Amino acid sequence: MTEDSLEVLSAFIDGEAANPEMLARALAAPGAFEALLDFARMRFEIATDRSRPTPRFYTSMEKWLSASPGRGRRVLRAAMLGFAAVLLVGIGVAAGISLRSSTDRGTHRLAPPPATREVSFTKGVDWFQS
Amino acid sequence: MGRPTAEELFDRHHVTIYRFLRRLTGDSTLAEDLTQDLFVKVIRGLETYDSRDRDLAWLFRIARRIVADRRKAGSRTPDLVPSEEEAYPASAPGQVRLGLDEALALLPETECEAFLLREQGGFGYEEIAAIAGATPDAVRNRIHRARTTLRKLLSAGIVRSGITGPREASQ
Numbered sequence: 001m002t003e004d005s006l007e008v009l010s011a012f013i014d015g016e017a018a019n020p021e022m023l024a025r026a027l028a029a030p031g032a033f034e035a036l037l038d039f040a041r042m043r044f045e046i047a048t049d050r051s052r053p054t055p056r057f058y059t060s061m062e063k064w065l066s067a068s069p070g071r072g073r074r075v076l077r078a079a080m081l082g083f084a085a086v087l088l089v090g091i092g093v094a095a096g097i098s099l100r101s102s103t104d105r106g107t108h109r110l111a112p113p114p115a116t117r118e119v120s121f122t123k124g125v126d127w128f129q130s
Numbered sequence: 131m132g133r134p135t136a137e138e139l140f141d142r143h144h145v146t147i148y149r150f151l152r153r154l155t156g157d158s159t160l161a162e163d164l165t166q167d168l169f170v171k172v173i174r175g176l177e178t179y180d181s182r183d184r185d186l187a188w189l190f191r192i193a194r195r196i197v198a199d200r201r202k203a204g205s206r207t208p209d210l211v212p213s214e215e216e217a218y219p220a221s222a223p224g225q226v227r228l229g230l231d232e233a234l235a236l237l238p239e240t241e242c243e244a245f246l247l248r249e250q251g252g253f254g255y256e257e258i259a260a261i262a263g264a265t266p267d268a269v270r271n272r273i274h275r276a277r278t279t280l281r282k283l284l285s286a287g288i289v290r291s292g293i294t295g296p297r298e299a300s301q
Contacts, residue, residue, distance in 0.1 A: 003274075003278070006274060006277075006278055007270065007271065007274040010270075010273055010274040010277050010278075011255075011270050011273075011274070014248060014254070014255065014273065015254070016254070016255055016270065035281070038277075038281045038284070038285070039277055042230065042249065042277065042280060042284075043249055045230050046153075046230070046246075046249040046250055047249075049149050049153075049250075051148070051149055051152060051158070052145055052148070053144070053145075053148050053161075053162045053165065054158075054162065056162075057148075057162045057165070057166065060166060061140065061144075061166060061169065064166075064169065064170050064173050065136070065137050065140060065169075065173065067173075068135070068136045068137055068173040
């Protein structure tokens with residue numbers, strides 16, 4: 001397999017645009033399958049790397065991060081969000097109270113007016129006939 | 131969208147940067163030191179944020195500079211810029227199979243870096259070219275050479291003792 005063919009395969013598995021004719025030649029060359037498999041093995045090994053820094057690193061970084069301006073901004077942002085939430089709840093409660101009291105006032109307006117005369121009915125009298 | 135905070139950048143990318151530096155230097159303790167150096171610079175605002183880059187690309191640019199600075203300072207960092215003509219070790223009787231990390235340590239830095247930016251960082255050739263200050267064609271060639279050499283090293287098997295690859299030789 002030529003170096004050119006290997007380079008075409010290498011670029012192809014990286015998602016780069018490949019000349020179809022050159023790719024066809026490279027894929028048909030002896031050893032192409034093995035080359036692609038080897039490239040895939042390397043990629044797989046790196047992709048499955050689970051290494052992480054040690055706790056010492058995180059302890060050290062925490063000191064820097066706690067003093068970072070970004071953290072201050074984060075705290076401020078969280079405080080502002082909290083304040084906004086409290087404000088919204090307050091507005092909601094105030095609106096509720098206001099609505100309730102206005103409903104109460106409405107109830108008073110719907111009460112019957114005081115009586116101006118009294119009518120009494122006598123049982124057994126035919127009012128249409130008499 | 132505004133600039134992410136240093137803490138957000140750290141949360142998102144420190145593991146990727148650490149793994150890149152660990153493979154590039156072949157030394158996990160050194161990789162931790164370099165990763166810390168990088169994020170301390172970001173926290174202290176010593177690096178100008180470039181919004182044209184993806185965050186990770188920007189961080190990789192800084193990582194490269196930090197590795198170069200360490201090299202110039204003559205610290206523990208291996209010499210990461212060997213000549214491309216230096217010979218790779220030949221296989222010999224009594225061979226022992228190499229792991230990927232050991233094989234990577236035998237690559238010239240430019241090839242190792244381009245390969246890792248592709249495989250670890252997930253960058254395309256154009257982005258790698260921008261990060262590494264090379265042309266996309268050069269990146270394509272470096273990655274190809276890295277893969278070809280790694281194949282040879284990983285499949286042939288090489289005696290570990292006494293081997294000094296391009297980067298190991300200068301430690």
